[in-house]
Amino acid sequence: MTLLRDHDLARAFDHASGAYDRLTALNPGYRAELLRSARRLRLPRDGEGLRVLDLGCGTGASTRALLRAAPRARITAVDASAGMLRRALEKRWPRQVRFLHRTAEETAADDGGPYDAVFAAYLFRNVTDPDQVLGTVRSSLLRPGGRLAVHEYSLSGSAVHRALWRAVCDGVIVPMGSLTGARALYRHLGHSVLGFDTAPAFTDRLARAGFTEVTALPVAGWQTGIVHTFLARNGSSARPEEAR
Numbered sequence: 555m556t557l558l559r560d561h562d563l564a565r566a567f568d569h570a571s572g573a574y575d576r577l578t579a580l581n582p583g584y585r586a587e588l589l590r591s592a593r594r595l596r597l598p599r600d601g602e603g604l605r606v607l608d609l610g611c612g613t614g615a616s617t618r619a620l621l622r623a624a625p626r627a628r629i630t631a632v633d634a635s636a637g638m639l640r641r642a643l644e645k646r647w648p649r650q651v652r653f654l655h656r657t658a659e660e661t662a663a664d665d666g667g668p669y670d671a672v673f674a675a676y677l678f679r680n681v682t683d684p685d686q687v688l689g690t691v692r693s694s695l696l697r698p699g700g701r702l703a704v705h706e707y708s709l710s711g712s713a714v715h716r717a718l719w720r721a722v723c724d725g726v727i728v729p730m731g732s733l734t735g736a737r738a739l740y741r742h743l744g745h746s747v748l749g750f751d752t753a754p755a756f757t758d759r760l761a762r763a764g765f766t767e768v769t770a771l772p773v774a775g776w777q778t779g780i781v782h783t784f785l786a787r788n789g790s791s792a793r794p795e796e797a798r
């Protein structure tokens with residue numbers, strides 16, 4: 555099983571960036587489920603001045619979900635792929651959204667943090683050392699009491715969901731990726747999901763990294779048991795109203 559990492563992965567996303575939005579539009583529920591996960595952060599809609607980080611923002615689909623969940627938040631969106639960021643920047647954004655060309659590993663609190671919330675959609679399966687990135691999120695990117703939402707392909711652990719994922723990859727995802735010339739990236743997608751933590755294992759990983767209030771929630775539609783939203787907090791709630 556060959557997985558793409560670091561520069562090779564960024565190059566593969568650069569190459570696929572032109573077709574990326576068209577391909578995700580074919581995935582039923584892609585945007586709706588991102589929005590569901592962003593809303594699960596329970597950010598206040600009137601949260602002016604709230605600072606939110608989108609790690610691995612790609613062409614901005616997850617950034618748009620955050621903006622819909624918290625229309626007044628100041629959002630910093632970072633990605634390792636210049637090509638994906640270029641596509642994001644072609645779209646219209648309000649002034650409080652900014653995009654930075656950074657890897658998750660390089661992102662530092664002085665890039666606009668510390669943040670009230672961090673959102674990472676389809677990122678952790680792709681990083682070389684998820685524990686290191688989780689450690690950085692907790693120790694320097696999130697404020698005490700801040701919340702993390704990870705939206706990720708992470709199988710439930712049931713053989714049925716694993717078989718369904720294999721069938722969707724072999725029958726739909728890899729053939730469609732091949733049509734757009736991005737076969738390597740879509741093969742990576744298939745393999746990386748099979749090799750990544752199951753939902754219970756990623757929940758344990760978050761707890762081991764020191765996060766509290768860790769939960770895994772399913773999404774709807776065909777991705778039930780295949781994609782989860784993971785929610786976690788950095789320590790205890792620092793704001794009394796959030797403790798309720």
Ligand SMILES: C[S@@+](CC[C@H](N)C(=O)[O-])C[C@H]1O[C@@H](n2cnc3c(N)ncnc32)[C@H](O)[C@@H]1O
Pocket residue numbers: 563564567588609610611612613614615616632633634635638656657658659674675676677680681682
């Ligand atoms: C599958 S896309 C998801 C994009 C977006 N979050 C969305 O939901 O549509 C994954 C993104 O993560 C980025 N990525 C992968 N590894 C990264 C890393 N170590 N640091 C920052 N971005 C990374 C890729 O360049 C790609 O744009």
